[in-house]
Amino acid sequence: MRYTASTLLFTLLIISLLSTGCGGLATPPPPTVTRMPTATPTVEVEAQRTAPPPTATPKSTATPSPSPTATLTPVPTSTLSPLPTQTPTPAPPQGVVREGPLNLREGPGIVYSSIGQLEEGMAVEITGRDEEGTWWQIAYEAGEEGRGWIAAEYVQTSGEIAVEVVEAPSVPPTPLPRFTGKIVFQERSGGRIFIVNADGTGLRQLTQGLDPALSPDGTKVAFTRWEDPAAIYLINVDGTQERLLTEVEQPKCPEWSRDGTKITFTHRSGGGWVYYWDSVKEQLIKQEDPHWKLGVADVVTGQFTDVPCDDHSFAPSWSPDGWWLVYDGEQGLMLTDPTGESRRWQQVSYRVRDMSPDWSAEPREDPWSAPIAYMVYHNDHWEIYTILPNGQGRTRLTASPMFEAPQNSVAPEWSPDGRWIAFLTDRRGRWEIWVMRSDGRQQQPLFPSDVLEGIEFRYEAQSEQVLDWGP
Numbered sequence: 001m002r003y004t005a006s007t008l009l010f011t012l013l014i015i016s017l018l019s020t021g022c023g024g025l026a027t028p029p030p031p032t033v034t035r036m037p038t039a040t041p042t043v044e045v046e047a048q049r050t051a052p053p054p055t056a057t058p059k060s061t062a063t064p065s066p067s068p069t070a071t072l073t074p075v076p077t078s079t080l081s082p083l084p085t086q087t088p089t090p091a092p093p094q095g096v097v098r099e100g101p102l103n104l105r106e107g108p109g110i111v112y113s114s115i116g117q118l119e120e121g122m123a124v125e126i127t128g129r130d131e132e133g134t135w136w137q138i139a140y141e142a143g144e145e146g147r148g149w150i151a152a153e154y155v156q157t158s159g160e161i162a163v164e165v166v167e168a169p170s171v172p173p174t175p176l177p178r179f180t181g182k183i184v185f186q187e188r189s190g191g192r193i194f195i196v197n198a199d200g201t202g203l204r205q206l207t208q209g210l211d212p213a214l215s216p217d218g219t220k221v222a223f224t225r226w227e228d229p230a231a232i233y234l235i236n237v238d239g240t241q242e243r244l245l246t247e248v249e250q251p252k253c254p255e256w257s258r259d260g261t262k263i264t265f266t267h268r269s270g271g272g273w274v275y276y277w278d279s280v281k282e283q284l285i286k287q288e289d290p291h292w293k294l295g296v297a298d299v300v301t302g303q304f305t306d307v308p309c310d311d312h313s314f315a316p317s318w319s320p321d322g323w324w325l326v327y328d329g330e331q332g333l334m335l336t337d338p339t340g341e342s343r344r345w346q347q348v349s350y351r352v353r354d355m356s357p358d359w360s361a362e363p364r365e366d367p368w369s370a371p372i373a374y375m376v377y378h379n380d381h382w383e384i385y386t387i388l389p390n391g392q393g394r395t396r397l398t399a400s401p402m403f404e405a406p407q408n409s410v411a412p413e414w415s416p417d418g419r420w421i422a423f424l425t426d427r428r429g430r431w432e433i434w435v436m437r438s439d440g441r442q443q444q445p446l447f448p449s450d451v452l453e454g455i456e457f458r459y460e461a462q463s464e465q466v467l468d469w470g471p
Contacts, residue, residue, distance in 0.1 A: 093163055105150070110401050193208060220234050315463045356375050
């Protein structure tokens with residue numbers, strides 16, 4: 001059979017359709033790609049170290065020799081010493097400074113020199129105490145033998161401190177010049193009156209009374225008594241020829257004029273009544289108000305005249321030229337005319353707590369340059385000051401140390417040359433006569449402790465003229 005070209009083309013088309021099925025020509029599906037998992041490389045160092053090496057045929061059959069085993073020699077027990085057993089040492093008593101700066105001193109008292117200061121909150125090691133238990137001895141490297149003393153009331157402690165009593169060191173005195181003249185003093189108001197040389201020799205009792213004063217020539221002593229008859233008296237310094245000068249009601253504080261012809265004094269002079277409200281009894285109380293006036297008496301005749309002054313005037317003292325009196329008035333220190341003729345007056349200070357003035361008798365061309373010593377009340381104790389008569393130059397001479405028990409310095413009295421001031425103080429626990437330079441330096445006892453042995457001073461802050469210093 002003969003096939004034509006068209007017949008052949010048709011036949012090929014039929015064959016192609018039959019091979020793809022009824023859906024027509026189909027596109028073959030894409031090949032499926034299988035993703036290989038990503039491998040995380042793991043470094044197995046330890047495995048590599050411990051993996052057995054590949055098996056190899058040993059070239060030699062020799063067996064290795066084992067390593068030698070070390071032999072331990074035991075230490076004999078007899079050579080081991082046991083550790084010593086330590087007994088715990090008890091801690092020393094401790095304290096804490098509760099107020100500072102606190103003075104640290106060489107001994108148990110303010111008469112000892114300061115060797116340092118301790119600040120508030122500092123801890124201290126307490127090593128001893130004084131007999132009264134008012135001062136602690138503490139460890140202090142810079143002190144004598146590594147010790148120092150502080151006031152116990154300014155140290156906080158816990159519980160009772162059990163330490164031994166330590167003997168106080170002696171106080172080395174500062175050398176004083178050999179003083180001249182005489183000092184007359186009273187043991188107490190109305191008690192024994194003594195006289196002693198300023199160098200500490202010749203102590204003897206003169207009489208009994210109040211407020212003794214030496215005459216400018218050093219031969220007589222004026223004093224007062226309140227017993228009947230109340231009066232101003234005179235006596236020789238050897239204790240002879242005691243006599244009554246002038247009768248006056250309750251006289252106090254006699255002082256000789258510079259020429260020795262007159263004596264000024266304070267005395268009770270009438271008065272009146274004051275009223276005040278008693279808050280306890282809740283009623284008005286009537287109280288007597290005595291007046292205290294100034295007078296000037298003639299040493300020969302005993303006649304006296306009143307001096308212009310306040311209703312409450314005490315402790316008069318003469319100016320070096322005799323033209324003025326300074327006294328303790330109602331509003332402070334005052335100046336007045338001792339003759340009463342000019343009635344001149346002048347205010348020196350305006351402080352009601354300024355008391356007991358004493359005008360220096362040192363000879364000067366200008367009397368107004370001579371200072372006045374006096375005492376001032378500071379809250380709970382007394383201190384000594386100086387001031388010029390015109391009210392200028394107020395200077396404090398004594399001062400209680402901070403954070404220690406307050407001390408009193410009272411009744412100042414000038415030496416005849418005006419270079420020293422004698423006064424009464426209780427800074428060592430009992431009243432004693434001390435001395436200092438006119439500017440407050442070199443403060444120390446005037447006499448050795450045995451000179452006035454057996455004499456017990458008493459001071460009541462009633463303008464007592466405890467002592468007087470004359471030629």
